[in-house]
Amino acid sequence: MGLVSALCVTQTIANEPYQASERAIRIAQENLLIDTHIDVPYRLNDDWEDVTVATERGDFDYPRAVAGGLNVPFMSIYIPAQLEQTPGASKQLAHQLIDGMEALAYRAPHKFALAASPDQVVQQQQRGVISIALGMENGSPIEGDLNNLYTFYNRGIRYITLAHSLSNHISDSSYDIRKQWGGLSPFGKTLVAEMNKLGVMVDISHVSDDAFWQVLEISKVPVIASHSSLRRYTPGFERNMSDEMIKGLADNGGIIMINFGSSFVTQQANRYRAMLKRKADAIIEQYGEESAEAKQALAEMEAKNPYPFATLDQVLDHIDHVVDLVGIDYVGIGSDYDGVGDSLPVGLKDVSTYPNLVEGLLQRNYSEADIKKILGQNFMRVWREVEEYAAKH
Known part of the structure; x- marks a missing residue:
C-alpha cells in the first residue's frame, strides 16, 4: 500500500464541553425521538457486535440508545454503489441486512421490535421498546423490477434513498460527475410514482439536483432528505441541500433530517x-x-x-437556518451515526448524546413544543401523510 492510500486522519478529540440539563434529559426521554439514518446493519455485517448490550465500538448500542432517549432508529439497509455491477448482488445484500435486523429484534424482544408504521412506533414507545424501522440507502436492489419494490415493502422498508455514491438505474448521484440520466431515469420516474402508491417514502439524500427537482414534480406526497445538511455552510458540496431546494422541499411538505457528520456541517x-x-x-x-x-x-x-471536528453549536446552526428559512415544521434528525466514521462533532459523538442537542435548542430559546417537532413529530407527520395517500391509491 502506498503512502497516500495509507494516509489516515489524525483525530484529536477535545473534551466534551456539553452537559445536558435535567430538563433537556427529560425532554429527550419523555418524547418521541426519531433518527432517520443510523448505519448499524452494515456496521454489524462488516464487524459484528451484540448491540443489545454495551459495545466497545460504534456509535449505537441499546444502553446508549436508552440513555439518549432514542425511540426510533431508522436502520439503514446500505448497499454499496458498485454492487449494481454484479447482477443480484445488491438484492442479496439487502435481504441479508434486513435478516440481521429481524434477528436483532427476535433475540431481544424486551428491548427492540420492528416497526413498519407510525401506529406501531407509538404503541412500542408506550411499552418501552425501541422501534427498529428500515430505510434502504441506494435503490439498486430494486433492479428495475417493481416486484422487488413490493417485496422490500413487505419486509418493512419504509423509505428508499434513490441512489448513493454513483448513479444507478434509478437516478443520478450528487457525487457522480457523469449525470447519465439528467436526473431520474425513465424507470426512476415510474418508481417514484409507485412508491407513492405503495406507501414508501422517497428519500432525496444523495441524488443530483436535477433528480431532486424531478422527484418534486412527480411525487404526490411529501418527500424526505433522510440525512442531509445545508450547502450554505459547505459551498459547492452538492450532497447537501441549497436554500432553494429546502424551500422546494417545504413547499412539498417534506422534511430535511440534519446529518451530524463534520464534513456535512462545516x-x-x-x-x-x-x-x-x-x-x-x-x-x-x-x-x-x-x-x-x-x-x-x-x-x-x-x-x-x-x-477539524464540527461542534454541536455548528449543527444547531443548520437547524436554525432551516427554521429561519421555511419554519419549524420541516426539520428533523438524520445523524448518520455509524455511517460517518470518526468524524462526528464534539458533543454529538454517539446515540447517548441527543440530550446535548436538546440542551442546545433550549439555550437557543426553542420551546418544548418546537423541540418535540424536531425530535419526531415533523417526521411522523410526513410518514402519516405518505401512508394516508397510499391507503387511497
Missing part, C-alpha cells in the same frame, strides 16, 4: 481530506513515495493538521 471539515491529499502529494513529489523523508514529513504534516 466547510473546513468538508475540504479537509482534499487539503491533506494536496499536501501529501507535494511531499511525495519532493521526496519520493517510499522514502524515509516522505514518511517523516507526512507524519509531521498529519500532526500539524488535526481533523
Whole structure:
C-alpha cells in the first residue's frame, strides 16, 4: 500500500464541553425521538457486535440508545454503489441486512421490535421498546423490477434513498460527475410514482439536483432528505441541500433530517481530506513515495493538521437556518451515526448524546413544543401523510 492510500486522519478529540440539563434529559426521554439514518446493519455485517448490550465500538448500542432517549432508529439497509455491477448482488445484500435486523429484534424482544408504521412506533414507545424501522440507502436492489419494490415493502422498508455514491438505474448521484440520466431515469420516474402508491417514502439524500427537482414534480406526497445538511455552510458540496431546494422541499411538505457528520456541517471539515491529499502529494513529489523523508514529513504534516471536528453549536446552526428559512415544521434528525466514521462533532459523538442537542435548542430559546417537532413529530407527520395517500391509491 502506498503512502497516500495509507494516509489516515489524525483525530484529536477535545473534551466534551456539553452537559445536558435535567430538563433537556427529560425532554429527550419523555418524547418521541426519531433518527432517520443510523448505519448499524452494515456496521454489524462488516464487524459484528451484540448491540443489545454495551459495545466497545460504534456509535449505537441499546444502553446508549436508552440513555439518549432514542425511540426510533431508522436502520439503514446500505448497499454499496458498485454492487449494481454484479447482477443480484445488491438484492442479496439487502435481504441479508434486513435478516440481521429481524434477528436483532427476535433475540431481544424486551428491548427492540420492528416497526413498519407510525401506529406501531407509538404503541412500542408506550411499552418501552425501541422501534427498529428500515430505510434502504441506494435503490439498486430494486433492479428495475417493481416486484422487488413490493417485496422490500413487505419486509418493512419504509423509505428508499434513490441512489448513493454513483448513479444507478434509478437516478443520478450528487457525487457522480457523469449525470447519465439528467436526473431520474425513465424507470426512476415510474418508481417514484409507485412508491407513492405503495406507501414508501422517497428519500432525496444523495441524488443530483436535477433528480431532486424531478422527484418534486412527480411525487404526490411529501418527500424526505433522510440525512442531509445545508450547502450554505459547505459551498459547492452538492450532497447537501441549497436554500432553494429546502424551500422546494417545504413547499412539498417534506422534511430535511440534519446529518451530524463534520464534513456535512462545516466547510473546513468538508475540504479537509482534499487539503491533506494536496499536501501529501507535494511531499511525495519532493521526496519520493517510499522514502524515509516522505514518511517523516507526512507524519509531521498529519500532526500539524488535526481533523477539524464540527461542534454541536455548528449543527444547531443548520437547524436554525432551516427554521429561519421555511419554519419549524420541516426539520428533523438524520445523524448518520455509524455511517460517518470518526468524524462526528464534539458533543454529538454517539446515540447517548441527543440530550446535548436538546440542551442546545433550549439555550437557543426553542420551546418544548418546537423541540418535540424536531425530535419526531415533523417526521411522523410526513410518514402519516405518505401512508394516508397510499391507503387511497
